[in-house]
Amino acid sequence: MQKEILNFINGEYVSTDRWFENRNPINNAVIGQVAEAGKAEVDAAVAAAQAALKGPWGKMTLNQRVDLLEALVAEINNRFDEFLEAECADTGKPRSLASHIDIPRGASNFKAFADMVKNVSGEFFETATPDGSTAINYTYRSPVGVVGVICPWNLPLLLMTWKVGPALACGNTVVVKPSEETPRTATLLGEVMNKVGIPKGVYNVVHGFGPNSAGEFLTTHPDVNALTFTGETRTGEIIMKAAANGSRPISLEMGGKNAAIVFADADFDAAIEGTLRSCFANCGQVCLGTERVYVERPIFDKFVAAMKAGAENLKIGVPEDPATNMGPLVSKEHQNKVLSYMRIAVEDGATVVTGGGIPDMPDHLKDGCWVQPTIWTGLPETARVIKEEIFGPCCHIAPFDTEEEVLEKANDNVYGLATAIWTTNVSRANRVAQQMEVGIAWVNSWFLRDLRTAFGGAKQSGIGREGGVHSLEFYTELKNICIKL
Numbered sequence: 001m002q003k004e005i006l007n008f009i010n011g012e013y014v015s016t017d018r019w020f021e022n023r024n025p026i027n028n029a030v031i032g033q034v035a036e037a038g039k040a041e042v043d044a045a046v047a048a049a050q051a052a053l054k055g056p057w058g059k060m061t062l063n064q065r066v067d068l069l070e071a072l073v074a075e076i077n078n079r080f081d082e083f084l085e086a087e088c089a090d091t092g093k094p095r096s097l098a099s100h101i102d103i104p105r106g107a108s109n110f111k112a113f114a115d116m117v118k119n120v121s122g123e124f125f126e127t128a129t130p131d132g133s134t135a136i137n138y139t140y141r142s143p144v145g146v147v148g149v150i151c152p153w154n155l156p157l158l159l160m161t162w163k164v165g166p167a168l169a170c171g172n173t174v175v176v177k178p179s180e181e182t183p184r185t186a187t188l189l190g191e192v193m194n195k196v197g198i199p200k201g202v203y204n205v206v207h208g209f210g211p212n213s214a215g216e217f218l219t220t221h222p223d224v225n226a227l228t229f230t231g232e233t234r235t236g237e238i239i240m241k242a243a244a245n246g247s248r249p250i251s252l253e254m255g256g257k258n259a260a261i262v263f264a265d266a267d268f269d270a271a272i273e274g275t276l277r278s279c280f281a282n283c284g285q286v287c288l289g290t291e292r293v294y295v296e297r298p299i300f301d302k303f304v305a306a307m308k309a310g311a312e313n314l315k316i317g318v319p320e321d322p323a324t325n326m327g328p329l330v331s332k333e334h335q336n337k338v339l340s341y342m343r344i345a346v347e348d349g350a351t352v353v354t355g356g357g358i359p360d361m362p363d364h365l366k367d368g369c370w371v372q373p374t375i376w377t378g379l380p381e382t383a384r385v386i387k388e389e390i391f392g393p394c395c396h397i398a399p400f401d402t403e404e405e406v407l408e409k410a411n412d413n414v415y416g417l418a419t420a421i422w423t424t425n426v427s428r429a430n431r432v433a434q435q436m437e438v439g440i441a442w443v444n445s446w447f448l449r450d451l452r453t454a455f456g457g458a459k460q461s462g463i464g465r466e467g468g469v470h471s472l473e474f475y476t477e478l479k480n481i482c483i484k485l
């Protein structure tokens with residue numbers, strides 16, 4: 001595994017004289033050093049990306065571009081194990097999870113958008129003209145240019161390629177700023193780009209932090225033509241201000257405080273299985289994950305008991321153990337944040353159904369970023385752990401009596417990313433889904449993804465949608481051409 005993690009600029013790995021540590025969250029050991037990009041490196045990456053738009057990449061036919069993206073998919077799959085190792089080293093997540101979700105999606109994000117651009121159609125109108133002849137109007141899409149891609153640490157390869165896939169399929173070039181916590185897979189992807197012959201400068205990676213580092217230098221760079229960001233809402237707001245300079249388009253996928261709603265008529269076992277996943281998968285570090293569960297009163301006690309049993313049954317451990325289904329949090333900083341919410345919940349009077357602290361780990365893992373899966377009950381809706389995004393393996397479960405009441409509670413939050421509704425009554429499912437103030441509503445499922453569908457958040461969870469044709473809207477400039485015949 002790489003000890004030195006370098007920037008990838010114009011098809012080459014570039015070092016700098018400033019380094020920061022890359023740590024493994026299972027024991028907090030330093031496992032690498034990352035070269036931080038300064039202003040000069042970010043300038044070079046943006047210049048390379050601008051130049052690549054005018055080079056061979058910009059002149060390629062759609063079919064040539066699609067062929068390259070398909071080769072990229074094949075090569076990611078060829079190097080699946082390296083991607084898996086890199087992702088698990090950065091995040092500590094179980095291999096069983098990353099090998100089913102993160103790495104396959106890293107490949108399929110390119111495939112889905114290569115397929116989409118091959119098949120998408122445009123608009124055509126025949127228009128009568130004042131002199132009695134006709135004109136034709138049709139839409140033509142060109143790339144927006146250089147896209148700045150700012151990524152979080154929770155699903156590093158998945159969330160990065162979710163943006164880079166459509167950006168490249170549409171003919172753009174990118175400068176990616178991975179999270180400082182998870183630099184490895186974005187860096188490795190550079191090798192794959194070179195191997196399959198993606199022209200230099202099309203895909204660039206700059207490492208560093210936000211303020212006064214690569215993140216700020218990239219988002220404020222005047223030659224970046226569009227910005228796409230996934231991360232915390234407060235960070236998104238700063239980047240949105242940066243995007244205002246030069247009136248640049250921006251797509252924001254931000255925080256959440258997602259509610260699950262479980263009606264008494266739900267398939268109980270399916271609701272438990274889905275809610276356990278939505279609360280605890282990836283150690284609760286999924287933007288779409290559930291941190292508030294509302295359960296119809298007749299099944300409340302049974303539901304809480306089954307959730308407790310499920311949480312206590314999770315096997316906390318290292319990525320390579322096939323039995324592990326819960327890893328550590330991403331960093332000590334994040335562990336401290338999650339533990340502080342565990343204290344706040346108790347101070348506010350929560351009943352701790354299970355968890356609430358650090359699990360007992362063997363000596364060689366004691367310094368890792370572990371937390372227990374945690375369930376609370378008994379808090380008022382105003383409690384901080386019900387209102388604020390924690391981004392950890394925890395949830396509060398509350399009973400409800402009526403549909404109106406649960407809708408009111410579930411919608412009473414500044415965020416509006418996703419929900420999961422569990423019921424066998426299709427009319428009710430439809431009614432509740434339509435009234436939830438969210439971008440994504442799952443019924444009797446969670447994280448069931450189709451990459452052609454709209455993805456994004458309502459309220460403070462985001463602006464804009466990506467996925468399918470919605471990505472096309474963001475990553476291309478739509479032009480109407482009117483020809484008088």
Ligand SMILES: NC(=O)c1ccc[n+]([C@@H]2O[C@H](COP(=O)([O-])OP(=O)(O)OC[C@H]3O[C@@H](n4cnc5c(N)ncnc54)[C@H](O)[C@@H]3O)[C@@H](O)[C@H]2O)c1
Binds near residue numbers: 211286
């Ligand atoms: N809506 C979604 O699709 C989605 C998906 C995953 C994660 N998230 C959210 O992401 C958050 C967790 O990720 P995180 O902690 O990495 O988020 P974060 O906002 O701290 O960081 C995200 C990225 O922004 C960069 N950054 C920070 N400050 C910056 C600045 N001033 N200028 C430019 N770049 C800057 C960081 O270095 C990092 O690369 C949670 O809030 C979660 O809900 C949302």
Ligand SMILES: O=C/C=C/C=C(\O)C(=O)O
Binds near residue numbers: 154155285286287
């Ligand atoms: O943590 C957030 C998860 C986001 C998932 C996606 O963006 C996706 O599945 O496309």
